[in-house]
Amino acid sequence: MTDRRIVVTGIGVVTPLGIGAETTWQALLAGEQGVGPIRRFDPAGFPVRFAAEAPLPGSGASLKARLVELALGEALEQSGIRGGPRLGVCVGSEAARPPIEWLGNADVNADDVAALAPDAPTRQAVAMARAGGPRSTVSTACTSSSQAIGEALLRIRRGEVDAMIAGGVDALSEPLMVVGFSKLGALSTRNEDPTRASRPFDLHRDGFVLGEGAGFLVLEAADHAIARGAKVLATIDGWGCSCNAWRITDSPPDGRGAAQAMRAALADAGLTPAQVGYINAHGTSTPQNDLSESRAIRSVFGALPVPVSSTKGHMGHLVAACGAVEAILCVQALRDGWLPPTRNLEEPDPECDLAHIRGTPARMRAGHALTNAFGFGGSNGSVLLGEAP
Amino acid sequence: MTRAGVLAVGLVTPIGEDLPAVLGRARAGETALRPAPGLQDLPDGRAGVVEGPSLVGWLRRKKDARLLPRAAELALPAAGRALLGFAGDFEELGLCVAVGREPPDEGEAEASLAAIARDGQLDYELLGGPGRALYPPLLPLRTLPNMVLAHVAIQHGIRGENGTWAGGAEAGLQALRAALRLVDEGRAAYCLVGAASSEVDLASARDRLRLGRTFPPGEAAIFALIGRGGRPVRPDAAVTAAMRAAIGDCGPVEGMYGVLPG
Structure with a gap:
């Protein structure tokens, strides 16, 4: 009998906290943070002069390529998986921004244009993993890489493939994005105190912090992983997804779309809310998102005191990469029995009345963890993970 | 094999917005490729451009129109026509969409960009001001x-x-595959794809020029409502080819003509 449960056999990240999954995890548990003055360009005169940048040089498409190279390389090495026609790839990403100097300049070569496309990281991942199976690129803003995990799960479950590379990448610390998102009023403007700017669920939160990073997981059918002797790090048990159908930037105040996604993930996994031991919230630190998500969590979990934290307090918002990176943090939390706190959550907003993990990590075997990702445009994704058997 | 039927189709193309008429024109070899304003400096200078489309009846609030990129303007009527008469639960209606390149800013940023250049180079101080x-x-x-x-x-x-699936012509087929998966597994009762x-x-x-693509560009949107049972989804390569020749190269749209019945 085949075992089509989905297991994680490799993880890799680059985040503002460091290069590598273990470096990031240990920094997170130690309470470090990755937000600081913008180094990619001179932000003098900008309304926001800080970001959560990855510890790598470069910018644009070349930076994204380097993020993919390091994060995916780590995941592939840990997994030990080999390429072939039964290995697929799904990456969550957006287009890289063309350099401003390109405007009106026809003398740009085709390779440089192709490197900007949303599917450039997918093509890179296919080549790195020598994956001959299906490949796809999903692009739903902050939900992108959560969705990539969902698609990978469904493909493996159906037997279309034995294994999938799933992940995401983003790098938005660049001039037009900083200007654009600050004009939308989405970014924190705490220039005088950037390390305390990203403060999910705090009463004094004022917006998110743009981040950079990449996260990749190797997902496999359990029987495939067992047959090749791979070490199982965690299981992916459920995936839920919904649309708010509300507004482009706002989520509905009652959190109905987010709640629908969480319920769908629970149903997909065949679990009850009481079986979830940790919620890794999307928790962007914007007034609207955190309030809406809190209400959504309350509507699904009721009075259950499920521990909740948002790791964006440490590393800002990695946008298209956040779903994958935060799923990887859940893998580590399930593995080690430590749940990370929400950094900078000093005075919890009474309207965000959840069982927040504050101050220091909580020692707890969660059993199952739920991680949320909600995007501009209204796409919601929830991934349910389980402790390795 | 996934069993799903095409229950309704809506489309917006340069050769019309009514499915039978569009198919007839495409098969008859009619073309909508014409000299396109603003593109006359390109080698071909022609494009398949949609006139309109009218958004009357497709927007909840008129002021929402200012938020729409061009591809969304095309998509709203196409999706709306595919949903006409749909009486199911919208919470159980999936939505799988393929898109081409990232939507351009249609010149909106140019005034800002002009103001930030000094000697032809980006000046960050000007951008911040x-x-x-x-x-x-x-x-x-x-x-x-x-x-x-x-x-x-x-x-x-x-x-x-x-x-949303991105990444060239194959994105349409990825979206279609995802939609079939949703319906086949009961994750959605119906799916608009x-x-x-x-x-x-x-x-x-x-x-396009930088990528060496010289075929005239085009624009279009097509949506199909699919559900379990009914007619199996089946590609129609001849229609795909005829459409492409008639309206130009629309990136992922070309792959989607495989869902047309017939």
Whole structure:
């Protein structure tokens, strides 16, 4: 009998906290943070002069390529998986921004244009993993890489493939994005105190912090992983997804779309809310998102005191990469029995009345963890993970 | 094999917005490729451009029109026609969308960009100052790849499982595959699946040239409502080829003609 449960056999990240999954995890548990003055360009005169940048040089498409190279390389090495026609790839990403100097300049070569496309990281991942199976690129803003995990799960479950590379990448610390998102009023403007700017669920939160990073997981059918002797790090048990159908930037105040996604993930996994031991919230630190998500969590979990934290307090918002990176943090939390706190959550907003993990990590075997990702445009994704058997 | 039927189709193309008429024109070899304003400097200078489309009846609020990138303008009527008469639960209606290149800013940022250049080079200090004041606040949202999905979901009230697939012509087939999977596994009772793409602006045309693509650009949107049972989905390569020849190269849209019945 085949075992089509989905297991994680490799993880890799680059985040503002460091290069590598273990470096990031240990920094997170130690309470470090990755937000600081913008180094990619001179932000003098900008309304926001800080970001959560990855510890790598470069910018644009070349930076994204380097993020993919390091994060995916780590995941592939840990997994030990080999390429072939039964290995697929799904990456969550957006287009890289063309350099401003390109405007009106026809003398740009085709390779440089192709490197900007949303599917450039997918093509890179296919080549790195020598994956001959299906490949796809999903692009739903902050939900992108959560969705990539969902698609990978469904493909493996159906037997279309034995294994999938799933992940995401983003790098938005660049001039037009900083200007654009600050004009939308989405970014924190705490220039005088950037390390305390990203403060999910705090009463004094004022917006998110743009981040950079990449996260990749190797997902496999359990029987495939067992047959090749791979070490199982965690299981992916459920995936839920919904649309708010509300507004482009706002989520509905009652959190109905987010709640629908969480319920769908629970149903997909065949679990009850009481079986979830940790919620890794999307928790962007914007007034609207955190309030809406809190209400959504309350509507699904009721009075259950499920521990909740948002790791964006440490590393800002990695946008298209956040779903994958935060799923990887859940893998580590399930593995080690430590749940990370929400950094900078000093005075919890009474309207965000959840069982927040504050101050220091909580020692707890969660059993199952739920991680949320909600995007501009209204796409919601929830991934349910389980402790390795 | 996934068993799903095409229950309704809506489309917006340069050769019409009525399915039988469009198919008839495509098979008859009619073309909508014409000299396109603003693209006359390109080698061919022609494009398949949609006149309109009218958004009357497809927007909940008139003021929402200012948020729409061109591909979403095409998508709203196409999706709306595919949903006409749909009486199911919108929470169980999935939405799978394929898109082409990232939506261009249609020139909106140019005033800002002009204000930030000094001696032909980007000047960050100017961008943080006068350039910022000229930068359209809604621009970042208009240029996200998932804006077609977002606007179709918002305007038509779709709340089920969803996704946007990007990455060239194969994106349409990825979206279709995902939609079939949703319906086949009961994750959605029905799924609206489609694609929208527009490459008839100058920025897109420049990128096409840089990529060595000389076939005239086009724009179109097509959506199909699929559900379990009914007629199996089956590609129709002849229609695909005829459409492409008639309206231009619309990126992922071409792959989607495989869902047309017949």
